[in-house]
Amino acid sequence: MELQVINNATCTFCGCVCDDIQLHHDDVRIHKANKACVLGTAWFLNHTAEKKYPDALIDGREATLDEAIEAAANFLYEADMPLVYGMSNTTCEAQKECVALADQLGGLLDSHTSL
């Protein structure tokens, strides 16, 4: 099968966020990441579109996404001081949702920066 090519793709492994990477991929994995550094290549090649993990786990048992979302919402809603933390390896769009979540919950909000 012929590989598809994406030009000027963006690498989010580190803070440099290079946006000149050429990706060669099929439906399942990226085979080549031209112009990416060692770290970036590993980042692109190590993720696949395979279903390696269950959709969700609740108390270690496999669960559906809907169940997990409901459980997460309940835990966070019941807490007196919930913490929303991380947000490094995710998109700005998700980060905005996280800020909205902490705002709605009346909780704590923090990122890797505080480490």
Next chain:
Amino acid sequence: MQKSKFLPRGRKDRTMVLVDIRETKSAKAADIFLQVRPGKDFELITILRALIKDRQVSDQAIAETGLTREVIDDLIRRMKGAKFGCVFFGMGLSMTRGKHMNSAALLTLAAEMNAFTKFVAMPMRGHGNVTGADVIMRWQTGYPFGISFSRGYPRYNPGEFSTVDVLVRGDCDAAFIIGADPGATMPQPAIDHLKRIPTIVLDPHVTHTSKLSRVHITTAPQGIAAPGTAYRMDELPMPLKPALKSPYPSDEEVVRRINEAIAKKPFWLPDGSQPQMLNAQV
């Protein structure tokens, strides 16, 4: 390397000085390597701040940083003689003893250098889009991290609301972790607290933190299978171009759905119980 009107030969017109406690691979790329004694960054930068203002510092004090007066004098001459100086600094500075004060020292030095020439400083951010989190929190809450909404509006106090401190003291009673794996990196007392309370993890992998959590949700990796935006460490947003279609939903979608699920429940502050706006905060 990019060329410019004033630096037409690219890299050749630039001088790179590397300061580190050991000679790393990066030293090969540098023109000058300065080996500073571990834990003496703050002292070295403070000496530089004094010396650029022509204040006297003893040879012995300089020697304690691991450098000699000749080397420091040469460095200052190069800094003052540069057309445009830039200091990049990383976690070796900001996460060792002195922490934020080490960064503050470097930023102050860069500001003070502008009495002689153009100088700037920029933190080298580690993980992917941590800059994006900073930037977004600033415009939505006014603060870059370490925020509490418990009084209904944003408050800021690193040390009080920052995650490691909160977890080690056992201050929070639920945790939502996204795009991070504190179970692998944080001190043991912090990890122990995550085990005690309901922890929820969103991650493309089942991580250390997932294993101690009550809820794990697998999500699509950003930039590879999830679209959106990421900020470069100089605070420029870059569009993401995912190559793969993930069998999992994006972080954005999952957090939005959690937000929607919570929004269906009664709001924690009863309607009308609070003023619209406070003029005096706590």
Next chain:
Amino acid sequence: MLRITGGKVYDPANGIDGVVKDLCIDDQGLFVPAVEGGRTIDATGMIVFPGGVDVHTHVAGGAINFARAMTPEDHRRTQAFIRTKSRRSGLGGMAPTTFATGYLYAGMGWTTVNEAAVPVLSARHTHEELADIPIVDKASLTLMANNEILLDQLEKGEFERAKQVLAWYLWSAKSYGIKAVNPGGVAAWKYGHDAKQLTSPIDGYSKLTPGVIVTHLARICDELGLPHPVHLHCNNLGAPGNISTTIDTLKHLEGHRAHIAHSQYHAYGGDGWDTMCSETAQLAEYFNAHPSITTDAGAVLFGDTVTITADGPWQHLLYKLTGRKWGNLDVENETGCGIVPYTYRPSNLVNAVQWAAGLELLLLIKNPWQVFLSTDHPNGGCFWRYPEIIELLMRADVRKESLLKLPDGIKGKITLPEIDREYSLYEVAISMSAGPARALGLFQKGNLGLGCDGDVVIYEEDENVRKMFGHPRYVIKGGEIVLEDGEIREAPSGREFIVKPPCDPGIDDFMRPLFEDCYTMSFENYPVEMERIHNPRMQDCIEVPR
């Protein structure tokens, strides 16, 4: 659908000066002759204005966001908006958060704001922030006067090419118009220099002068037919004696439309801080003789603020003067920015001159369609203090009282004590709404006529002018009641105005090699994608008469 009945209407765009008449707004949020059903606001005895329009403010983007990070101490002492089930929390103050920006503007009846300084590289970021400013409609201006690729074309005398380059940048940024800040000076600041003489070549160029940049940008804006003319922050901001630079700049603009930003900062005489005085009379005279040029006051109010401007060299000077915090941003080949917290004090002669000069310009420029209310937020003061300025304009006695607080040394440095003019409500409506809307080319704003946007502010008439303008009874945005009895009711998201100037499709091929030579991001990723703009509204280009 909404009907507003019995109010005394001030609608300068249609020459209506305090006439009792009814207004109707349809489901599209536009004024119509009549509506069936819906709510009726009985505005009998109240005053009805078109919603305020801020022609020059800094509310979104890299610079103000840097200022937010720099001033946690101000966030702690300022207004805090508490989260409700439907409304996000926020903080006000010198550099309000995006949500609070919307609440505070709408809270005093402003419904449209123009973010006046956006580097193209930060445009994607700025649009994200603008999308998070609720209620008000937005436009943004692109910084162009220190862009290396553009300046190179002007240096070579390639005017047509320069026009195409500018159009390409403008559309890449998805912006509404052009802002020029300290032409040539910010580029020179990359290497610690400035550009102070309008006719001297700037650093790194043999022929190109600030004057050439000014003239050509004005001409390009006219030839492209941008609805808003070149929006110019002159060279030498804040410096004693800069009036000569400003008048010189205005002469370079003759024959073109132009908007001069925050002219208070450009109207000083004297040759040092000791001798600095107001030269607003001279500047006002120029405006009075040249009706095609508009300006905003950039008025100063005493108190704390944070100054933010692309004028990097000025900010470094201010940092040295104050010894306070200083932030500096450099935006690759395009522009830069400096940030310094500042306190204007009546006891400080320089600040006293600045305070008087802003008011003088608003009072000495005779035609209110030429000079608009602004503080160059947050530089001269925070936008949410506009009602204080309105009071100073409407009440000569309040001005006289304030003058008493100034030091004796102010005598002979200002003309404010000799000015008796008081703004009428009609003139206030021009200065805060109809005038800036017209200057921006936003014909659907600041106008209560049929087909225009249903943005209305309704005040309860009050002797206390500051209170009246600070606390409207109702604010209506696009026909929706967003504020009622001092409480924000709804926080809908606003729209963004964008222009698409005519652009030669071949310009991409011309730009690519130049771009790839000096930029650090990919050419393809540089232009802001249209789908990233929240509620875009395209505004047509116009035919500008020669």
Next chain:
Amino acid sequence: MPITFHLKRQPSVPLESEVFSPDVMAELTNTEIRALTIYHGKRQLPISDFFDVEGERSEDLVMHGAMHKVRWIGRAMSRGSITVHGTVGMHLGAYMKGGRIEVHGNASDWIGAEMKNGFIHVHGNAGGQIGAAYRGSMQGMKNGTIIIDGSAGLEVGMRMRRGTIIVGGPAKDFTGLQMKGGTIVLMSGAEIRTGAWMNRGTIISLKPLQLMPTFVRSVDASPMFVNVLAKNLKSLGINLPHKASEGTYRQFAGDLSVSDKGEILVWQPVA
């Protein structure tokens, strides 16, 4: 009769309770005091949910219990007294304007932060940022006295402008960071970077200090004001050596990266 509080159950998350201030309670009845709102995380609850309350209408408050999660006690108080038997959490006496706070036990970070005046005495150990400026503020405590009998954490007296801080036990790094005035007395010394970036003010240490490279030694002597200070401290039960027969103070000026007007005095006892 003071108003007495006994913590009856341990909060699971921090309890923000700035209402524990004589300014708030002095005129209130017992019922009104019980109903005052405190914040258990985000939940707004009456004081009586966590405390047994005895007494009413008094400027003197007495608190009992392990209150390490109870924050903002005595915030901005201007009069009266608070006496704590047990531990207290962060921000004790922050923004305080007057009155006395005494803690028979340990306290946490930000004691007397940005206080304007008043007196705070912690008999146990304390955390960091004592009398300091909150992040971003230019000025820490402006006046008043803080005594810590035990140890202290980082950044003691950060950006303080006036007033006195006495630390009996050892202090950690950055004591007197960016100090602009006032006095810090270290009875048992401090770790590193004492006086870093100080502009003005005085740090007195009875134990040798590892100083920043940007301090220069001036003279060995006991300046007059040490005598005055010693007399004042004596009334607080603190013994500051100052007699020539006992030794001298070695004086250092700095921090030269900022100014040479700050001084650090290190006690040199007669051998």
